[in-house]
Amino acid sequence: MAFPFESTATSFSLINALGSALASRLAYLGSGGWAATLKDLWGFQDVKSYTSPPGVYDTNAFLALRSDMILVAFRGTEPSQFKDWLTDADVILVPTDFGHIHKGFWNAFRSVWSAMEADIRAIPPLPGRTLWFTGHSLGAALSTLGVVSAGAAGLPVAGHYNFGSPRVGDRSFANLYNERHAPVTFRFVNNNDVVPRIPPRELLYHHVDSRKYFDRHCTLLTDLRIVDLLLDSFEGSLLGLRKLFEQVADQHAKQLPLPDFLDDHRIDNYLGCLRRQPGLGSL
Secondary structure, three states: OOOOOOOOOOOOOHHHHHHHHHHHHHHHHOHHHHHHHHHHHOOOOEEEEEEOOOOOOOOEEEEEEEOOEEEEEEOOOOHHHHHHHHOHHHHOEEEEOOEEEEHHHHHHHHHHHHHHHHHHHHOOOOOOOEEEEEEEOHHHHHHHHHHHHHHHOOOOOOEEEEEOOOOOEEHHHHHHHHHHHHHHEEEEEEOOOOHHHOOOHHHOEEOOOOEEEEOOOOOEEOOHHHHHHHHOOOOOOHHHHHHHHHHHHHHHHOOOOOOHHHHOOOHHHHHHHHHOOOOOOOO
16 A cells, blocks of 8 residues: 655645554554555655663654655554553653653653654755654654654654644643644544543643544534534543543453543544545545
8 A cells, every 4th residue: 555645745634644644553563563564565765763761661653764755653652551641750841942841751752852863864855855743642742742853953844743642741832832833733633532631731731733623423623613612521630530541541451442532542543534534535
């Protein structure tokens, strides 16, 4: 299968959304699983893998290179680990050059960024070659940090599609990100997906723009007033969210079906909604 992507389309593209979602799903396979697809099926000439050093963080990502584009995808996380995003150690906001950012996300990102940035800089420039970021869940948060860090390092980002992203930082971070990158960012939320509601706003977290919202029929909504009402349908206290995710982790360990608010979070359901959009069913 050819990789569906329009590498020169910096405005919103459903084809690029689909390609990004496919890359985000591929990132879950790990380095042993993504190289063959990227090279043999999608036409990338070179692939580099990134893994955080052994320790607290388990960051994985790939960089795929071909003549027209550089694609960076960060791996997401398992439902049983969501509660870890709300621990006292990680959920605090730490100051950075970009505003205040979730400590856990920031440290997980920094564990691989220096090597990734060096590799991007080392790629020979070609006319028309563009840089793209993507990710799902935790990978969406890390790709957001990748975009703002790449921009600050003088590496222009052509586009950023992410899926089911948690909140990454406070209002200062969101404002800076939006000022620099909102026009090329497309943040997808699927119906009842709970992950975009965490960490809670009571801890001063804010989302970056720009939202794309699927309702329960996979209709892509464009009226942001309606989206705001729907996104406000689930909010909880920090303690309540911790308890909720502990219960979900127990269900997951027992291999019970995921509740709706987590089933909607699965990357396969984002892909399913994208494939229901006009013109994408055959891709």
